[in-house]
Structures are given as C-alpha cells and as structure tokens.
Amino acid sequence: MSTFIDQLRQRCHTCGNPVLVGLDPRLESLPPSIRPSAPKPSSESIAAAYNTFCRGVIDVVAPLVPAIKPQAAFFEEIGPAGMAVLAGLIPYAQSKGLLVILDGKRNDIGSTAAAYAAGLLGRNSPWHADALTVSPYLGEDSVQPFVDVAVEREAGIFVLVKTSNPGGAMLQDLTIGVSASNRDADTVKRENLASFAGRPVYERVAAFVNSLAESTRMEQQAGIRSPYGAVGAVVGATWPAQLAELRQQMPATWFLVPGFGAQGGTVADIAAAFDARGEGAVINNSRGILFAYKKSEYAEFGAARWERAVEAATRKMIDQLRTDTTAGRLGQS
C-alpha cells in the first residue's frame, strides 16, 4: 500500500527535481496565437483557449517535472465550460505521467466535506484529481472526510498551514494564550493545548496536520514505513524562517510550497523546505513558467514559440533547485 505522497516522492526521484507547475490560465496573459480575438469572447471560446494552452503546457512539462497544480478558481471563473475543460485536463495530464494536485482550497462541515472529498478525489470521482488543497478553518471533523478518501484511494491532501500572502498573518499569526483551551475542551485537550501557549495559531494547525500525516504513513516494505504520510501542508515560500521551523515541527508532512517566483520567494527562501535527502517538498511556480514568453530573458523565442519559453523557464527552475538546495540529491539514491 502506498499513498499519493509516496507516488510523489517516487516521481520527484524519477524526474530528479521537485518542481510543481501551477496551471493558472488567465485570458489576458495567453499567447496571442491562442487568445480569442473577439473583444468580448464567449465563455466557450475562452474555455477552448484554456484547453489548448494548458494541454500545450502539459505536453512540454510532462517529461520534466513530477506534478502539476491546476488552480480551480481560473476554470470556475469562466463558468461550466471552464469546469468541463478542467475535468478533461486532469486525465490528460495523468495520461502523460503527471500527478495532478487540484488547488481548490475546499472545505465544509462533515457530510458536505465528504461530498467534496468523494467528488474531487474519490474512487468514482468525475474529476479524479490525485490530491487536493484543503482549508482548515472548520477544524478536525471537516478535514477527516478528505483524509478518509485520500487513504482509501491512495490520493492526498495538502492542508493550508502558513499561506504565502501578507494578510494571512491576520489569523494564522495570532498568538495563542496561556489558557489555550476552548470553553468546552476536556481536560486532556486542555493539557495538550497548554503546550501551544505563546505560539502562533498556524503552529496549532501544523501539529494537527502532522499528526494526520504521522498516522497515514504506509508500510513500504516489511517493517519499513514511508517517512511521509498521505496528508501534506501548504507552507508559503515568502516566510523562510517559519518554513524552516515548520520543517522541524512537521517531520512526517510533505510540503507544497507556493510563493516562489512571482510572489517574491527565492531559492534561498525555500531551501529549508527539504529534508537531508532532498525530499519533503514540491515547489510551485505558476506565472513564472506559464507566461515565460513575456519575459525579456526568453525574448529569443517570441510569442509564437511560447512553449519553448515554458520549457526554458521550467529547466531553469529545475537547475536552480538542483544547484542551490538539497533537492539536488533527488534521483541519486
């Protein structure tokens, strides 16, 4: 029995890198040859353009990287036609050998969370993503249905812990008080929570996520369990000190690290996301790869050969991570 994270580890070793390409199609940034020419294009024509563009990106990156991360918002934005394109892109990417992490940040209370989990990840899911990002505000019983489905189908989830945006601090960085218990907490809970006094809220979420990860580590060979469980965490590249601390606090948890590139995260910032084996994280880049054709450093290709710019930007990121992080050890064991 393996988990999604075990498959992701394997893919990282096979590819020799931990690059996650974010699929964030945006109408205004599409290469002119693909962008609909009408001043007010229909949803259907935008959806068709997204489909062409994303399949082009998938074709280029499938031999290079372990996984892609379609952002649900950009497909939902253009209506049902966009969702139909998304549903087609997931199996297309999987047929090319890519793992697909759907970035939906979904969640709800128990029975509704179960509908999202079964619907997006389950065995008979019409979307059938390999993994899904999940928001933790609704607490333990809202995350559990995703864990159940993930374990059952060898899929995965990534729970938001410390997000890359500045405003995330509002709630995530609140300091937990000395009597860090809820009014209805039983004694055991109160004792456990006391250890969080003086620490930020996201560390409470981190401990919860790591306990889920720890309990979903699967036996790989007789007596040897995988170092990482089926439940991962989203930890932004833009908070390098916190990223390093969380790597220590969450030894069983694979990280999905957004915020590299366009949002300002550097190679130095994300180096701490990896363990000594060069494992433990995938690093996302969306705009920096998708729309590389717009950058002066790839001007040689021109907008007409935008796929070559995607390839060059992907290869550049792979080289950066290989050279300047422990991820350079991937594929050598």
Add this chain to the structure above:
Amino acid sequence: MSTFIDQLRQRCHTCGNPVLVGLDPRLESLPPSIRPSAPKPSSESIAAAYNTFCRGVIDVVAPLVPAIKPQAAFFEEIGPAGMAVLAGLIPYAQSKGLLVILDGKRNDIGSTAAAYAAGLLGRNSPWHADALTVSPYLGEDSVQPFVDVAVEREAGIFVLVKTSNPGGAMLQDLTIGVSASNRDADTVKRENLASFAGRPVYERVAAFVNSLAESTRMEQQAGIRSPYGAVGAVVGATWPAQLAELRQQMPATWFLVPGFGAQGGTVADIAAAFDARGEGAVINNSRGILFAYKKSEYAEFGAARWERAVEAATRKMIDQLRTDTTAGRLGQS
C-alpha cells in the same frame, strides 16, 4: 445605492420571514419518482435528476421565502454536468424572485480570490450568484477582492466566523494570548490586538468582518444609512451563547445561521440571532425541508407528492420563527 443585504432585508419584510432554504441535493435522498433507476447512474442522469428536484423545490418555496442557498459541493461532486445544472438553477431561482446565496466557502490569495469573486459574483459572471460564502483562513487581503466585487455589483458575501460543527472549535475557539500580535505587526496593530487577549480566535475574525460590514453600509435615503453592510457572517445555530454574544459584537453584520434542524439547532437557540426589529439574520434549513417527504409527520403526502411535504415543512419553519422569535415583527413596519 443598495447592497445585497439591503435586498435581503427587503425580501425578508416582503415574505414576513427570514427562512433560507438550502439546496443540498443528495442522490440517495431524492424522491423515488426523480431518482435515476440505474444501479450506477451516469453523472448526466444524476445531474438531470438534481435539476428536476431543485427546480421543483424552487417553484414551491419562491412565493414563501426570501432566498435559497445552493451548496456547491453537491453539484461539484457529480462533475461538470452538475456544475452546468448549478449554473442554470441560479438564474432560474432569480427569475422566480429568490435571492441566491452560493455556499462555496471559497477563498485563495489575492489575485486568485479576485478570480473567484469576479467569476462567481461579478457583473459578467457566468454563475452570477447574489452572494457567496467565504472562508477567512487566508486573512484580510484574501477577503478584500470579494468585498470589492460585492460592493461594485450590489452582491454580498458571508464570511465564516463560528461554524456549526463540533470540530470548528479546534481553531476558532483557541484563546488569543496577551501578546496577541504577529511577529511582524506594527505598533498600531499590536495595540488593537491587545484588546483580543483572552478572547477566542473567532472573535478576532468577527471584529474584522464587522469592520467590513460597517464600512459597506449604504445610504438608503438622504442621510440615512442601512443598519447592515454588504458583508455578512456565518454563525452556527449550534452555539447559542456565542451566537448571542456575536449579535452584540457585530451590530452591522447580517448573519447566515446554519445548523437549524438536522444539526440540532432549535428555535430557542437561534432567537438571539435577530435584532429588536426582527432583522439581522437568515436561518438556513436544508435537509429538513428538502427531504421532508421522508418524515413521519408528512407521511400523508407520500413520496409521490414530495413537493407538498417541502411546502408544509417550509410553512412550519416560518410559523415557528414568527411565533417564537422577533422575526415575527418582519413585514409589520
């Protein structure tokens, strides 16, 4: 200029009640006459059944209640065909005079949040819901794009504050510490946050949401501003003491109250959600209305006349709220 909440207030007065009917279609609970007969029905046949069922519910409740709340999870669960049905149900309900609050609990970082906001609520949105539920874990800059679109299009949002499920306490009920500041907070922020010491995390979110509500109160007549702003809050019926406290702490914020009925919230529990005018909240009921035909008290109608059970359950809830809460004052001014 008005907001979605102003329209909702008006509809509550016109209908004389604050009942919100949740559209949570579930295959196994559909009336037998609508449920697909195949042992493994296709997505398309389930979607068609959901469409028939939900339009039947809308036809029954449109003359009775101010608004409906489709739950995105149940449509997304069955794939793109389900999303296409959802996109058709929203304008259908609006054409019958209902306001439509899409329950998606969406959110993401800034530019992606903007895609959700424009896509689900915006002027040219292919979904064009009247309001949307939004999750706050990603903080201020993740909520603002929804507020911007809501104000621009006279739409609304409801931010999760205190959810109805037991597990919500894990994060929402954490006590904020004395040094309730994030590491990077400036002095002003630190002083403001000090006032939250000893209080639960959800009260910090409540204060944020109420400040957004306060700043989006629109002038109704010359010099007279609406008592409620465009930004509402989700506060569960299952925590009556906290609901009463939040009503005091959030005077500019309209509440969407889930958890009534199937989740255990009673009329006594939700009475505190209303202000002295009988305004300030809509009370959601999903399963208790949709699948009333299964209850013994509506056995007289039988499964074949399930719409009559929907109507009877809706009227019963309206009567309960009129008799036992200040909502009885709606429509009398």
